[in-house]
Amino acid sequence: MNLKALAKKLQLSQTTVSRALNGYPEVSEATRRRVEEAAREHNYRPNSRAKGLATGRAMVIGHVIPASTQHEMVNPVFGDFVAGASRAYATFGYDMMFTRVDDGDEEQVYHALVAKGSVDGVILQGPRVNDARIPLLNRIGLPFIVHGRSSGIEESYDWVDVNNKRSFQRATKFLIDLGHRRIALINGLEQMDFAHRRREGYVEALKSAGIEPNPALMRSAEMTEVYGHHETRAMLKMEDPPTAILAASMISAIGVRRAIDEAGLTLARDVSVITHDDDLSYLRNGSDVPIFTATRSSVQHAGEILSRMLIEKIEQPDAPNQNHMLEAELVVGRSTGPAPETRR
Amino acid sequence: MNLKALAKKLQLSQTTVSRALNGYPEVSEATRRRVEEAAREHNYRPNSRAKGLATGRAMVIGHVIPASTQHEMVNPVFGDFVAGASRAYATFGYDMMFTRVDDGDEEQVYHALVAKGSVDGVILQGPRVNDARIPLLNRIGLPFIVHGRSSGIEESYDWVDVNNKRSFQRATKFLIDLGHRRIALINGLEQMDFAHRRREGYVEALKSAGIEPNPALMRSAEMTEVYGHHETRAMLKMEDPPTAILAASMISAIGVRRAIDEAGLTLARDVSVITHDDDLSYLRNGSDVPIFTATRSSVQHAGEILSRMLIEKIEQPDAPNQNHMLEAELVVGRSTGPAPETRR
């Protein structure tokens, strides 16, 4: 069932039917109702490609996802982020499209996306320090919003980010106040901007307390469970093991806890742990009292804000850039306690 | 840059340029090279909507994702599945599109998808027992492949599934052979077909060993960490607590372990645990020796098979339906041991 057939059935022109369905005023109410009724009855829906061709709008938002190195897609954070974003898309009638990109092809992919006209805008996920995609997208002129920021990029762009530096600064200070001196950081990949900023916060807090940051206590990799376990295990075997650990995600924190258990130590009593908590649906930080003391910020919520901003941007491309800083809350759970030395 | 402009620049007709770029034989090699060169130089890519309109093919594969009850999207399994699928899509030039659907609207959404012509086929995720979507899609005639099966649906359809019944039967038998008698099942939602089958396997194994299944030891919900923790904690407080637990996913198994730890018990020695392991990138079951004894089957691999099958199906809609059964392997880790009673 297409517009032509529907128009014929109604003894009306395509123009009138199209206008009736798209809410134009120059159609009588009686006709509009007739048309709407018939459309419903015949299950008519405008072909999206034809509509897109005619309007120049795809009603699709793109997510370009690096395939090999960063594995953005398999990071459980991805699902919650997308779930949040999809809420806004659904509300405003957009679909979302994912394009997988192998490293190095990104420029190609963005060019293709705009040339093929398959999306109206994109969300830039997992920005790295000095991320070349930002100037690229500004140059191409495809509307985009960055989830995070990119240190080193001077030009203006829209972003939504968590105050990563501040939250890790606070978390570190919290541990210092508990008497900890040897505090480890099990970070994400440090080319990722968020990880970079978290380290800054961590280092700054140490320095303000007169503690010299120790490179042996700073690890960086993809935030898997196995990684959290592996690094913790290694550090607990050191001559002077850390008494507290900052983890970059719930998942690596779970690995951290496993290593602590295996070493025969007790969480909070022997080793304190603070993690960043993206408030993932399948990995909630406990139910009543949090499992881990954590810096918490819902990534699902971020996804929703981001996608709304993108839709606005698409509809008003010339509006000034917007930035949105989210503050993480520091929730106290059962994974932190005074430094062991203090008690002796 | 569009076809018309490119043709003018080359002093050729649109027909010839189009044919040259699409590999038709009736274009001289010299012309083809000229055209390809110019296309590259001007960064020309056919507009996907126009192409789709003309060919009737969208080159897009749809994933329709239930929003509220099942939270398919926020289940970390989702990311790995999609990552696997996207590999095949990228290879064959398809994009993937996600449509979020609120419960109850599914029929609407599928109808809309085919009416709007926005996808060439869909992947049906998370089939439930007696899932109405299968007859619906068969009726509509939209190519689809099911990730899993649906007990109770008699008609034929394409699917890829893990032999869930068999794998949970084996896991249960493994525990029985270790002397366990009170074996709990912390399952997924039992309207989900996979969970249903897993329970069948579990129950059957118990019965063959002459053990009467105990409803108090069978729990069912979404497979979050908190849920695994909560149910385990409750069961360990029972008068006759289980000595072994079967968990439905790594994530709930992590919750199970947490509850065991909190109860002051030791994994494997006091309580054995077997989990199903989807081989998620961020939640690998340990590195050398598995953390958990597990039934393992890579969901990423399943995604890849499934998407290949769908692409084939789209290209040959009349081919007979294909089914693909994957066997999970039972890997022995450090979470299982003889039943405590045996040692006494």
Added chain:
DNA sequence: CTCATCTCTCAAAGCGCTTTGGTAATTATT
């Protein structure tokens, strides 16, 4: 040399929609 056969190219139609630039018919204004 003529007719048939290839080889290469093209003009134009069509995919299903929106939108421009109308025109009748009705109502309001002078």
Added chain:
DNA sequence: AATAATTACCAAAGCGCTTTGAGAGATGAG
């Protein structure tokens, strides 16, 4: 009553591509 304005509709063009059907020129066969 004549003119202007408004209302309700329509034919046709255009979005950027593919594909049909045809034709010009070159080559081969008889």
